[in-house]
Amino acid sequence: MFIGSHPDLLDLWPFREDSIYVVGKDGIPQHYDGTEWLPVRTENANPLMGIWASDENNIYAVGVGGVVLHYQDKKWTQIDTGSYDSLNAAYGYDRDSVFIYGVGGRLLFWGGDQWHYREPNTIHDLFCMWGTDINNIHAVGGEGTYRFHDGKQFQRKDEL
Template identity: 25%
Template sequence: MSDRTATRRGALKGIGATVAAATGITAFSVSGAAQSPWTAVESPTGNTLHDVEYTDEGAYAVGGGGVVLERTPLGWQKIVDGGPTGNGNSLYGADVTDDGKRLWFVGSSGAIGEYDVESGVLTDHSAPMDVTNNFNDVSVTGRADEANVYVAGDSGKMYYSFENGASQTWEYVTPGSGSAINAVDFFDDRKGHIVDGNKSVFRTSDGATWDKIGLADANVNFYGVDSDGFDDVWISGGGGMIFHWDGVEWTPADTGDAGLRDIEVTDDDSDGLTVGGGGKVYDLDEKWNQQATPSGQNLKAVVRGSTDIAVGSGGTIVER
C-alpha cells in the first residue's frame, strides 16, 4: 500500500455512485464455504478481543477489561491488564506507527495508550481535552514519538493530535450527524477515511476537515474500512456486505447475512480477508470465498501477515 504497511487504509476522492440495484453495478461474485487451514490457538483471556495488529516485535491484540496480548514463541501472553489507566476500561481499537515501534490503542471512558514494543513502556494519553467518552478506533501515521494520532469517538467526533498525543495538542471535529464513528484509517500522514453509524463515509486530505463522500443507498451499517489509495477503498458492513471504490464507482458484494466487522485487502486487490459474526471468514481471490474456521464465536478483527490472525468474542484467536 503505497509507502505504508499492508494494513493501512486510505482516502477516497470524489463522490461515489450509489450501490442500489438501480445503478446497474455488478456485484463481486461470492462462493460458498471451503476448507481452510485456520486453527484455533490457546488464549490467555476469556475477554472479547476487539483488534489485532502487527508490530516490528510481532502481533498484539487488545480487548475487554483493558487486556493487551502479545504473540510470543511460547504462545499468546497477557502483557497489560487494566488498560493504560489500570481501571479496566475495555480497548476497542489499535494501530501501529509506521516504523512498527509503538502500538497505540483506545477504548472506553476515554482510554488511550501508547505501548513501546521494544522497551515494554506504556504511556497513558487518556481523556484528551478531559473527554471520557468511548473511543472505537484509532489510526496513527508517522514514526514513534512523532506520530499523528486520529481517534474515532462514539459520540461522532474525531479527535486528533499532530504531536504524538501530547497534552494540549488535541483538537476535535464532528464530521457528520453525531453518529458513532466506527472505524478510521489513514493511508498517508493526513489523508484517510472514516465510516460511521449513519451509513456514511467521509474523507480528509489534511487530517482535520472531513467531506462526506457516500455511500448512498447502502442500507447497512459500516463497521470496517481499508483503503490503499485515493481510488482503492474497501468497506465491510452489516448483512454480509462489502463495498469497493475503484475511483469510478462503488461495487458491492453480498457474502450472506453475517455482519462483517473488519476487512484487510492488499494494495493490488489480489488478496484480502474479512471477518464477522458466527466465526465467518471470507478470503478474496478474484472473488470472496467463505473459509471454514474452528470457531463459531463472533470475530471482531483480522490482520494479514506471515501468519494471518483473527480475534473475537470469548478471547477467541484463530490463525492460518
C-alpha cells in the first residue's frame, strides 16, 4: 500500500471510488487510483494536516510550518503564502474562494489572485470549517472558539 512505514493519516479527500487523496504525518500525499495507492511527488517533508479540493484539478494540502501544496495542471507546487504558522486544514466554496487556517488563529484567504490575511478574531487554533456558501461559513477551534463568516468577516459567536 504505502511506501516505507505506515504513516498516521490525518485527512482525506475522495472524488470517486477510484480517485482518493490522503495526507498525513509523513508529508507525502498519497493517491488511490482504484487499484493501488501511489505517493505524490513533492518537495515537501513537513507533516500534512489537511486537504481540500474544489475539483480534481484544484487541490490544496496544508501542514506544519505553513506548508501549502497546490495541485493544478497535473503537477503539485509549493505555495509561498508568507506565513510559517502551522496550518491544520483548508476549506473553500469554489476554486477562487479558499480558506487555509490553523495554529494561533492563523487564517488566510485565496480570492482568485493572491493570498490575503483574514482576521479570525481569535488567538486560538482553528480546526474545522464548514458552510453552505461563501456567505455562510462556520469555524471552530481551541478553547471553545466558534466563529461565523458572513461573506465579509469572521464574527465571534458565543463561546462553547
